[in-house]
Amino acid sequence: xxxxxxxxxxxxxxxxxxxxxxxxxxxxxxxxxxxxxxxxxxxxxxxxxxxxxxxxxxxxxxxxxxxxxxxxxxxxxxxxxxxxxxxxxxxxxxxxxxxxxxxxxxxxxxxxxxxxxxxxxxxxxxxxxxxxxxxxxxxxxxxxxxxxxxxxxxxxxxxxxxxx
Amino acid sequence: xxxxxxxxxxxxxxxxxxxxxxxxxxxxxxxxxxxxxxxxxxxxxxxxxxxxxxxxxxxxxxxxxxxxxxxxxxxxxxxxx
Numbered sequence: 001x002x003x004x005x006x007x008x009x010x011x012x013x014x015x016x017x018x019x020x021x022x023x024x025x026x027x028x029x030x031x032x033x034x035x036x037x038x039x040x041x042x043x044x045x046x047x048x049x050x051x052x053x054x055x056x057x058x059x060x061x062x063x064x065x066x067x068x069x070x071x072x073x074x075x076x077x078x079x080x081x082x083x084x085x086x087x088x089x090x091x092x093x094x095x096x097x098x099x100x101x102x103x104x105x106x107x108x109x110x111x112x113x114x115x116x117x118x119x120x121x122x123x124x125x126x127x128x129x130x131x132x133x134x135x136x137x138x139x140x141x142x143x144x145x146x147x148x149x150x151x152x153x154x155x156x157x158x159x160x161x162x163x164x
Numbered sequence: 165x166x167x168x169x170x171x172x173x174x175x176x177x178x179x180x181x182x183x184x185x186x187x188x189x190x191x192x193x194x195x196x197x198x199x200x201x202x203x204x205x206x207x208x209x210x211x212x213x214x215x216x217x218x219x220x221x222x223x224x225x226x227x228x229x230x231x232x233x234x235x236x237x238x239x240x241x242x243x244x245x
Binding site for chain 1: 166167171173174175177178180181182183184196197204205206209210211212213214215216217218219223226227228231233234235236237239
């Protein structure tokens with residue numbers, strides 16, 4: 001079938017895949033209530049923007065992520081050349097991210113927007129981790145607070161979260 | 165396109181008035197939607213190996229074993245290693 005289709009029904013297909021593998025029904029994480037909305041009070045062109053991405057990005061010289069519930073993170077300096085960025089992940093097609101890491105980690109894009117004056121600057125460091133961690137509790141109680149602490153320490157005004 | 169997508173995301177952060185706001189952008193992944201037929205029609209995940217998985221072998225040889233920018237977190241309270 002070609003032409004326009006409705007959005008992919010990921011929930012139904014995830015359930016079907018898990019069922020076909022003999023797993024119990026997939027349990028979706030529900031984070032309630034939603035976090036409250038807070039605005040910076042600054043114009044966008046003064047924002048210091050943080051970047052957090054779950055696509056398994058690491059920089060040359062760093063230890064790569066492993067693929068089995070790795071809940072470590074990597075600190076990547078904002079001036080890291082794109083040529084030094086790498087991706088590893090067990091659950092998405094890496095062909096495009098290895099050709100252009102900006103598709104999962106738009107660090108260079110943010111640098112360009114800062115140079116154009118759209119935002120003030122990029123946070124001193126970006127943070128990356130390995131998505132597909134099966135323990136939602138570890139993400140909620142350990143990884144997410146650690147990343148939040150780093151963003152606060154970097155004094156960013158907003159943080160752009162890029163999942164895969 | 166990447167620049168525009170990121171720009172839209174930043175504008176959403178600026179303009180959203182309620183949590184959970186979603187904005188649909190006028191971009192298509194491909195000229196038609198045939199690719200959707202094959203999404204998640206089976207388990208395409210790789211084996212979940214618990215050793216570092218480098219993009220290329222050279223990366224492993226260049227990795228700093230002390231890596232000060234690699235942050236390992238202790239398990240949460242009540243969890244095992």
